[in-house]
Amino acid sequence: MLNTTSGLAFEHERVVAMQAVRDAATLCRAVQRGVNLQAMDKKDRSPVTVADFGSQALVCRVLEEAFPADPVVAEEDSGELRQPAHAESLAKVLRFVTEVQAGVDQESLLRWIDRGGALGGARDRFWTLDPIDGTKGFLRGEQYAIALALIVEGRIEVAAMACPNLPTAPENDGVAGTGSLFVAVRGQGAELYPLDGDLPATPVRVSARDDWGLVRFCESVESGHSAHDWSATVAHRLGITAPPVRLDSQAKYAVVARGEADIYLRLPTKADYREKIWDHASGALILAEAGGVVTDLDGRPLDFARGRELSENRGVVATNGPLHDRVLAALAETFRPA
Numbered sequence: 199m200l201n202t203t204s205g206l207a208f209e210h211e212r213v214v215a216m217q218a219v220r221d222a223a224t225l226c227r228a229v230q231r232g233v234n235l236q237a238m239d240k241k242d243r244s245p246v247t248v249a250d251f252g253s254q255a256l257v258c259r260v261l262e263e264a265f266p267a268d269p270v271v272a273e274e275d276s277g278e279l280r281q282p283a284h285a286e287s288l289a290k291v292l293r294f295v296t297e298v299q300a301g302v303d304q305e306s307l308l309r310w311i312d313r314g315g316a317l318g319g320a321r322d323r324f325w326t327l328d329p330i331d332g333t334k335g336f337l338r339g340e341q342y343a344i345a346l347a348l349i350v351e352g353r354i355e356v357a358a359m360a361c362p363n364l365p366t367a368p369e370n371d372g373v374a375g376t377g378s379l380f381v382a383v384r385g386q387g388a389e390l391y392p393l394d395g396d397l398p399a400t401p402v403r404v405s406a407r408d409d410w411g412l413v414r415f416c417e418s419v420e421s422g423h424s425a426h427d428w429s430a431t432v433a434h435r436l437g438i439t440a441p442p443v444r445l446d447s448q449a450k451y452a453v454v455a456r457g458e459a460d461i462y463l464r465l466p467t468k469a470d471y472r473e474k475i476w477d478h479a480s481g482a483l484i485l486a487e488a489g490g491v492v493t494d495l496d497g498r499p500l501d502f503a504r505g506r507e508l509s510e511n512r513g514v515v516a517t518n519g520p521l522h523d524r525v526l527a528a529l530a531e532t533f534r535p536a
């Protein structure tokens with residue numbers, strides 16, 4: 199889709215996606231500053247917070263206004279929030295959303311959240327959203343991301359990912375207000391903006407590292423999300439000596455994309471677990487546009503045209519490129535999933 203003013207494909211989508219994740223990041227930070235950060239349990243026992251719902255509402259609001267015909271495949275729905283037992287949480291979500299977007303009523307809020315219920319698939323065009331990826335990291339005050347991507351006929355075309363606790367540069371580690379906003383459009387490269395202020399973007403590029411003694415790999419903090427024992431075995435086989443860098447959320451794709459790490463491994467802990475599209479779409483395009491490579495454990499491209507899950511893939515291997523085939527070979531030789 200060509201924008202007649204700038205001539206760049208998907209320029210309007212890129213700008214809208216950046217605004218949407220910025221709004222959501224403002225809300226997430228406000229919730230995190232608030233006392234008594236509590237999680238509710240979803241049916242699958244995973245945590246969800248007031249910020250997950252508020253973030254989803256704000257992003258879906260921005261998308262509805264700009265692209266009313268576009269479906270959204272998002273992680274959360276309003277089912278639990280509508281329960282009388284959660285009236286207090288609903289009131290909190292409304293309060294935090296109103297701080298960013300004045301004049302919102304409860305019905306609009308719930309309707310925006312439920313715009314995320316689309317099924318995806320090979321249909322023309324849809325957005326996929328993880329309103330907070332790394333909810334466990336968010337609850338610990340560590341890494342999390344607001345991850346949004348546009349998928350057209352199964353191809354990821356636009357990605358925006360806000361990482362409020364990931365500094366734009368290592369020297370800002372731990373400094374408040376130095377979060378990162380990664381943006382990519384297929385064929386146009388990946389860029390990093392400071393999440394705060396109007397500073398210009400810098401290009402994002404992977405490392406060229408291919409010396410196994412210097413290679414760094416990253417993985418989930420949660421051993422229930424990615425098998426730490428297997429990644430240690432694979433790393434040993436490859437001659438990697440540095441300990442793994444563990445961080446939550448799709449910030450893992452971002453740190454590989456900007457060359458701070460060289461490999462992201464996500465090895466299934468359960469044979470029947472299928473990755474969710476919103477856990478990968480945004481990060482995967484950002485890394486690919488930074489020069490990296492993303493496949494599943496078997497070397498297959500991630501297939502985003504199958505619905506809400508990556509049903510045809512298992513696990514994820516993401517690298518700077520030069521290391522990819524050796525990592526796949528080491529996995530084929532060693533990894534025996536549960």
Ligand SMILES: Nc1ncnc2c1ncn2[C@@H]1O[C@H](COP(=O)(O)O)[C@@H](OP(=O)(O)O)[C@H]1O
Nearest residue numbers: 330331332333334418420422423446447471477
């Ligand atoms: N058994 C499992 N295997 C792999 N991923 C899982 C999992 N259970 C939950 N997840 C996903 O892991 C995501 C977090 O990834 P990470 O551990 O890399 O931070 C969660 O996203 P949310 O936090 O958005 O729910 C959730 O979708």
Ligand SMILES: [Mg+2]
Nearest residue numbers: 244245273333
């Ligand atoms: Mg979740």
Ligand SMILES: [Mg+2]
Nearest residue numbers: 328331332477
């Ligand atoms: Mg997630």
Ligand SMILES: [Mg+2]
Nearest residue numbers: 273328330331
């Ligand atoms: Mg989430």
